[in-house]
Amino acid sequence: xxxxVRHSAQLKRxxxxxxxxxxxxxxxxxxxxxxxxxxxxxLSLHRIILSLPxxxxxxxxxxxxxxxxxxxxxxxxxxxxxxxxxxxxxLELGLGMVMALxxxxxxxxxxxxxxxxxxxxxxxxxxxxxxxxxxxxxxxGLLNLALFGHEVTAYQAWxxxxxxxxxAVILADVWKTSSFAALILLAGLQTIPEExxxxxxxxxxxxxxxxxxxxxxxxKPALALALLFRTMDAFxxxxxxxxxxxxxxxxxxxxxxxxxxxxxFAEGFMGYGASLAVLVFGLVLAASVLYLALFRRALFRExx
Amino acid sequence: MxxxxxxxxxxxxxxxxxxxxxxxxxxHGGFSVILGPSGCGKSTLLRLVAGLDQQxxxxxxIDGREVSALPPKERDVAMVFQSYALYPHMSVAENLAFPLxxxxxxxxxxxxxxxxxxxxxxxxxxxxxxxxxxxxxxxQRVAIGRAxxxxxxxxxxxxxxxxxxxxxxxxxxxxxxxxxxRLSATMLYVTHDQVEAMTLATxxxxxxxxxxxxxxxxxxxxxxxxxxxxxxFVGSPAINLLQGMVRLEAEGPRLHCPQxxxxxxxxxxxxxxxxxxxxxxxxxxxxSLGPGPLGGELELIERIGAENILxxxxxxxxxxxxxxxDCQAKAGETLTVQTDPAxxxxxxxxxxxxxx
Amino acid sequence: xxxxxxxxxxxxxxSLVVFLSLAPFLWFVLTSLKSQGQVTAIPPTLWPxxxxxxxxxxxxxxxxxxxxxxxxxxxGLTTIITVSVAIFAAYALARLRLRWSGAVLGLLLAVGxxxxxxxxxxxxxxxxxxGWLNTYQGLVLPYVTLTLPLGVWILTIFFRELPRELEGAxxxxxxxxxxxxxxVILPLSAPGVFTASILVFIYAWNExxxxxxxxxxxxxxxxxxxxxxxxxQYTMPWGEIAAASTMATLPLVIMVLLFQRRIVSGLSAGAIxx
Numbered sequence: 012x013x014x015x016v017r018h019s020a021q022l023k024r025x026x027x028x029x030x031x032x033x034x035x036x037x038x039x040x041x042x043x044x045x046x047x048x049x050x051x052x053x054l055s056l057h058r059i060i061l062s063l064p065x066x067x068x069x070x071x072x073x074x075x076x077x078x079x080x081x082x083x084x085x086x087x088x089x090x091x092x093x094x095x096x097x098x099x100x101x102l103e104l105g106l107g108m109v110m111a112l113x114x115x116x117x118x119x120x121x122x123x124x125x126x127x128x129x130x131x132x133x134x135x136x137x138x139x140x141x142x143x144x145x146x147x148x149x150x151x152g153l154l155n156l157a158l159f160g161h162e163v164t165a166y167q168a169w170x171x172x173x174x175x176x177x178x179a180v181i182l183a184d185v186w187k188t189s190s191f192a193a194l195i196l197l198a199g200l201q202t203i204p205e206e207x208x209x210x211x212x213x214x215x216x217x218x219x220x221x222x223x224x225x226x227x228x229x230x231k232p233a234l235a236l237a238l239l240f241r242t243m244d245a246f247x248x249x250x251x252x253x254x255x256x257x258x259x260x261x262x263x264x265x266x267x268x269x270x271x272x273x274x275x276f277a278e279g280f281m282g283y284g285a286s287l288a289v290l291v292f293g294l295v296l297a298a299s300v301l302y303l304a305l306f307r308r309a310l311f312r313e314x315x
Numbered sequence: 316m317x318x319x320x321x322x323x324x325x326x327x328x329x330x331x332x333x334x335x336x337x338x339x340x341x342x343h344g345g346f347s348v349i350l351g352p353s354g355c356g357k358s359t360l361l362r363l364v365a366g367l368d369q370q371x372x373x374x375x376x377i378d379g380r381e382v383s384a385l386p387p388k389e390r391d392v393a394m395v396f397q398s399y400a401l402y403p404h405m406s407v408a409e410n411l412a413f414p415l416x417x418x419x420x421x422x423x424x425x426x427x428x429x430x431x432x433x434x435x436x437x438x439x440x441x442x443x444x445x446x447x448x449x450x451x452x453x454x455q456r457v458a459i460g461r462a463x464x465x466x467x468x469x470x471x472x473x474x475x476x477x478x479x480x481x482x483x484x485x486x487x488x489x490x491x492x493x494x495x496x497r498l499s500a501t502m503l504y505v506t507h508d509q510v511e512a513m514t515l516a517t518x519x520x521x522x523x524x525x526x527x528x529x530x531x532x533x534x535x536x537x538x539x540x541x542x543x544x545x546x547x548f549v550g551s552p553a554i555n556l557l558q559g560m561v562r563l564e565a566e567g568p569r570l571h572c573p574q575x576x577x578x579x580x581x582x583x584x585x586x587x588x589x590x591x592x593x594x595x596x597x598x599x600x601x602x603s604l605g606p607g608p609l610g611g612e613l614e615l616i617e618r619i620g621a622e623n624i625l626x627x628x629x630x631x632x633x634x635x636x637x638x639x640x641d642c643q644a645k646a647g648e649t650l651t652v653q654t655d656p657a658x659x660x661x662x663x664x665x666x667x668x669x670x671x
Numbered sequence: 672x673x674x675x676x677x678x679x680x681x682x683x684x685x686s687l688v689v690f691l692s693l694a695p696f697l698w699f700v701l702t703s704l705k706s707q708g709q710v711t712a713i714p715p716t717l718w719p720x721x722x723x724x725x726x727x728x729x730x731x732x733x734x735x736x737x738x739x740x741x742x743x744x745x746x747g748l749t750t751i752i753t754v755s756v757a758i759f760a761a762y763a764l765a766r767l768r769l770r771w772s773g774a775v776l777g778l779l780l781a782v783g784x785x786x787x788x789x790x791x792x793x794x795x796x797x798x799x800x801x802g803w804l805n806t807y808q809g810l811v812l813p814y815v816t817l818t819l820p821l822g823v824w825i826l827t828i829f830f831r832e833l834p835r836e837l838e839g840a841x842x843x844x845x846x847x848x849x850x851x852x853x854x855v856i857l858p859l860s861a862p863g864v865f866t867a868s869i870l871v872f873i874y875a876w877n878e879x880x881x882x883x884x885x886x887x888x889x890x891x892x893x894x895x896x897x898x899x900x901x902x903x904q905y906t907m908p909w910g911e912i913a914a915a916s917t918m919a920t921l922p923l924v925i926m927v928l929l930f931q932r933r934i935v936s937g938l939s940a941g942a943i944x945x
Contacts, residue, residue: 021369021386022768028848029767033775036760036819043794043816044782050793113684120685125931127689133923134696135877137895138916142699145909150713153698161714190692191938198939233939243784250879254899268880271788276884281792288788295786367839388845400836404858417845461844 048292054285061279068282075286085287087262088270092294095181095266096245102185103241104234107192112226114193115200128190136187140254143183144170147255170256173263180251180264188244192237199233200226235306239299246295267291317378317391317468317501318343319364324373326359333359335525337373341469341518344499346492350512351522352548357505360522361473364503366390378468388417393462394471397478399454401446407457408433408442414465432460435494452483459494472504476511488514509549513537521545543666546596552617552624552635554660555597563589570595576630579608582656588669596660599624599637604644607653609634613646627652696920703913710910725910726918733908734889735915738897742919744807745882745893746875749814753871754864756815757822762852764823765830766838776827783820787880795884805888813881818871825870825937829863830856866937869930873923894919 055075059068079085114124131139146153149168159165169175203226211221249268252258258265258273268291275284319341326334334356341347349357362368364375366387374383382390393414401410411429420428433439436456446454455475462470476484492515495502506512512519513533521528521536521544529541540546546554557579559572568586570579570593579595602609604625611629618640625636627650636652644650661669702710703726704719729735764772794813795804803809833856841851879895886892892900898919901912927934 019369020384025767025848026769029763029769032759032763032767032852035756036779036823037775039756039812039816039819040779040782042797043813044785044790047790047793047797048785050796051789054792110688113681113688116681116685122931124685124689125935126928127692129927129931129934130696130924131692133873133877133927134920135879135895135898135923137877137879137899138699138920141898141901141912141916142695145702145913146695146698148909151710151715151909153695153715156715156717163714166714186691186695193688194935195939198935247786249787250895250899253879253883268786268788272791272880275788275792276795284788285792288786288792291786292789295784299781299784362839365839365843367842386847387839387842388847392843394840394843396836396840398834398836400834400840402837402840402855413841414844417850461840465844 051285051288051292054282055289057282059281059285061281063279071282075283078283079286079290084262084265085267085270088265088267089290091177091262091264092246092248092266092268094177095184095248096242099181099184099188099245100238100241102181103189103192104238106185106189107196107237108234110189110193111196111200112222114197125194128194130190131187132191132194134187136250137254139183139187140251143179143186144255147179171260173260176256176260176264180248180255183251183255184245184248188241192241195237196230196233199230203229235302239302239306242298242302243295246291246298267294319469319501319503320376321360321364322374322376324360324363324375325371326356326363326368327371328359333525334363334370337522337525337527339520339527339530341501341503344501346495346502346504346515346517347520348504348506348512348516348518349520349522350506350509350549352507355522356525357507357522358473361394361471361503361505364469365392365394365471391468392471393465393467393469394473395455395458395462395475397474399446399458399475399478401454401457401461403446406443406445407438407449410446410457411438411442411460411464414461418465428464432463435463435497436460451479452487455479455487459491463494463498468501470500470502472502472506474506474508476506477508484511491515509551513549521548523548539668539670540596540660541668543594543596543662546660546662546668550598552599552637555599555602555634557595557597559593559595561585561588561591561593574630574632575609575611575634577609579654580656581661582659585661588661592664593669594662594666596662597654597658599635601655601658602634602636603653604636604638604642604650605653606651609654610649610651613644613648613650616644616646625650699913700917703910703917705910707910711906725914728908729911729914729918733897733901733911733915735897735918737890738892738894738915739918741807741886741891742876742894745810745814746872748807748811749818749875750868750872752811753815753818753822754826754868757819757826757867758857758860758864759852760819761823761826761830762856765827766835766856767848776824779820779823782816791880791884794881798885805886805891807891810882810885810891810893813885814875814878817878817881818874821874822867822871825867826860826863829860829866833859862933865930866933869926869934870937873926876923 056070056072057068058066058071058074060066110128114121114128145151147169149155149166149171152169154169155166167175169179207225208221211225216224247268248266249272252264252266252269256264258269267287271284271287271291274280274287321337321339324334324337325332337360339347349360351357359368363370366382366385370383374381376382377390377392402413405413408429411432412425415425415428429442433442436459438453438456438460441449441453446457449457458475476487479487488511504515516533518530519533519536520530523544529536529545531539536545536549540549543556547556557570557572557575557577559570559574559579561581562569562571563586566580567583568581568589570581572579581595611627611634613625614628614633615626617624617626620640622640623638623642625638625642625644627634627636634652638644663669701717701719704721704723705716706720706722706724709716709720763769764776790813798804798809837855838851841855846854877895879899882893882896883899886896894915898912898915901908901915
């Protein structure tokens with residue numbers, strides 16, 4: 012009969028139009044994102060040495076991965092990366108939360124506060140890295156000046172110490188990113204209607220109670236999302252390590268993406284480097300799946 | 316101007332049936348109002364007629380031409396939205412000119428038509444302004460003007476007055492009626508406000524839960540509602556509904572109504588309904604104070620200026636009675652109420668009106 | 672309401688937050704204004720003499736200007752292309768009836784999380800085979816891909832908030848779907864486009880990994896690469912690095928100060944409304 016079959020022509024045209032609009036976007040993503048990811052996996056199954064093109068690119072199956080599992084530097088990089096992710100994420104979200112709560116109370120100077128928080132985020136990571144490298148400098152750095160004043164003999168070479176160099180990288184990242192986390196959380200805080208707090212105050216709830224029962228639950232979606240993004244980003248740390256420590260001293264601050272870069276480009280072992288790349292990809296994928304499973308309700312509550 | 320014919324229209328959204336077998340007709344130059352509560356499907360119906368959505372079943376004919384599968388711009392309809400939907404980045408003049416521009420009309424003809432519409436709606440002073448600089452009522456008029464300039468076969472109105480305050484609404488109602496007379500246009504109007512429906516329509520279609528409940532002239536809808544829903548929805552204050560069982564007694568049939576603790580005498584023609592369950596509807600204006608079968612304790616007096624509405628309570632229910640403004644009754648008094656049996660509306664168990 | 676004690680506490684905390692956020696960078700900026708002697712002094716001095724020596728050196732000896740130029744071209748081109756592509760994609764996802772819109776959005780989000788190393792090798796090979804290493808387009812095209820998720824996300828949320836009935840009115844007034852987009856939606860998309868542009872520009876300006884990989888020749892290197900690879904003849908030229916860093920960050924700081932509301936709303940759009 013009429014209607015049922017015919018109307019789909021209009022819907023079809025609309026769908027076609029929509030796909031047409033999406034095509035340029037999908038083209039970019041297919042060519043420069045999906046194809047490379049797939050290709051990385053393919054490359055990881057070959058042996059490719061850029062400086063020796065005459066050897067060809069033979070297929071070696073999982074040889075690269077076997078080598079990866081036995082590579083102490085890779086293991087160190089993995090440990091460092093996981094440590095970095097864990098510590099920096101916890102610190103950033105914790106500090107960010109505190110900063111957001113403080114800023115939420117501010118009545119005057121909101122713009123100044125916001126601008127102050129945005130600047131660490133806006134600064135190129137490379138600049139942040141150089142900056143902290145300079146601050147940590149043994150002879151010329153601000154940290155030594157602040158800690159030891161003019162007692163030059165007490166000055167530490169922070170970045171030459173395995174523990175402190177990793178701490179320094181984490182510190183630099185926390186400085187840059189906690190303010191970003193604070194901004195996201197602050198925006199979330201500001202969507203909580205004032206009336207909720209007022210009603211709670213009338214009901215006799217003190218500051219801590221209000222925080223626990225109103226603020227934190229309302230922030231769950233924002234927190235979950237901030238956590239997700241931050242963790243994904245933390246796994247991909249590169250700029251800080253490249254500029255501040257180049258992975259050193261020794262392997263103390265080597266991280267997966269830096270090691271992968273070294274192998275793939277600095278040393279030209281593209282096949283092996285690709286296996287590292289696949290490892291990082293796998294880790295990020297696993298982490299995001301884990302997050303989605305854990306926080307599905309929190310993340311999608313907004314949609315409902 | 317054209318006639319609109321809708322045959323057996325059905326639409327579901329995500330498994331839920333929004334419209335069911337709706338068939339209506341609007342004659343040349345008619346002003347038909349689709350009246351119904353929120354969620355009854357009236358806006359969906361309008362969108363289907365406009366072509367903004369596609370029906371699952373059924374057909375739509377405008378001026379004898381089937382438009383069921385055509386996109387909106389080929390249906391020769393114009394629509395006035397509840398939120399006006401004026402283009403914020405264009406001036407009033409540009410908003411009015413837009414539909415004509417899209418149809419490729421010559422510049423001179425466009426400006427002539429725009430000026431004409433502006434004159435008709437009192438917008439001449441505002442042609443260069445942007446929508447955000449206008450008041451609600453002015454924006455509404457621009458929206459109407461944008462529909463006017465196209466001289467379409469059919470005008471569609473989606474609750475256009477809901478966002479205006481009460482006084483403006485009244486003024487706009489008068490303007491719309493005048494406009495309709497002036498243009499002899501065919502108009503399909505959707506609203507939940509029964510006052511709007513009663514004053515504007517040449518014909519009302521009451522819609523509830525996706526189904527047509529009754530189609531008729533305003534007077535007919537009011538005096539001869541087809542079912543309980545229509546009776547209860549149309550008329551303010553709401554009709555009094557007395558549920559009970561018919562008992563044939565010596566003096567004639569009576570309605571035994573426990574909720575009001577009343578034994579209401581029914582007209583003789585109700586005798587055959589002995590033993591049946593019945594609902595009797597009595598409009599507040601057909602009740603008056605005085606000795607009679609109904610009554611109760613005066614709980615509340617609504618003073619609405621020219622008259623008062625008395626709310627009387629007895630047993631588990633209350634009665635609404637319309638009286639004059641200078642009525643001296645006081646709250647707490649127990650009063651008796653007279654009725655006019657000729658004005659009773661009788662509804663059977665399923666809610667359908669029993670016509671005699 | 673708020674006791675004076677609490678007020679003081681919050682005031683101090685807020686001031687501390689501001690100080691800690693800005694102090695490190697301020698130190699760097701102050702360093703750039705010091706004289707050569709001050710920078711290499713041990714122990715380090717706090718206040719600069721107010722010399723522009725390092726800036727002049729950065730420009731004349733280290734070619735800061737040409738790094739700036741490259742960054743401007745790359746970030747600018749990326750912004751223009753990404754936002755243009757993103758507008759169309761976002762409109763399709765936000766407004767048109769597509770069964771797969773959720774999946775596409777999710778897919779884009781996933782792309783935004785791909786590790787750079789996983790993309791770098793093959794992307795490098797693609798560009799090499801096309802002879803596009805060390806060219807502007809060689810960097811811009813991957814950048815567009817990297818920033819599309821951000822741009823589409825922001826614009827989709829923006830389009831979702833435009834009143835639905837506008838499109839209905841336009842369709843009834845005689846527009847086809849393309850005209851609705853062109854004549855009604857695009858003119859109204861300025862705020863969203865603006866926000867997206869700022870965020871895309873900042874991202875492209877700051878990106879390091881791909882810039883390092885694809886621009887191996889100095890001629891086309893962008894600021895982050897220039898700053899990261901800053902080498903002196905004998906020692907680290909901290910003064911020049913500080914000066915170059917300040918110059919690299921200045922445009923962004925100005926953007927932040929001017930557009931902070933937009934930036935924050937754009938960034939938090941995902942968290943709050945997404």
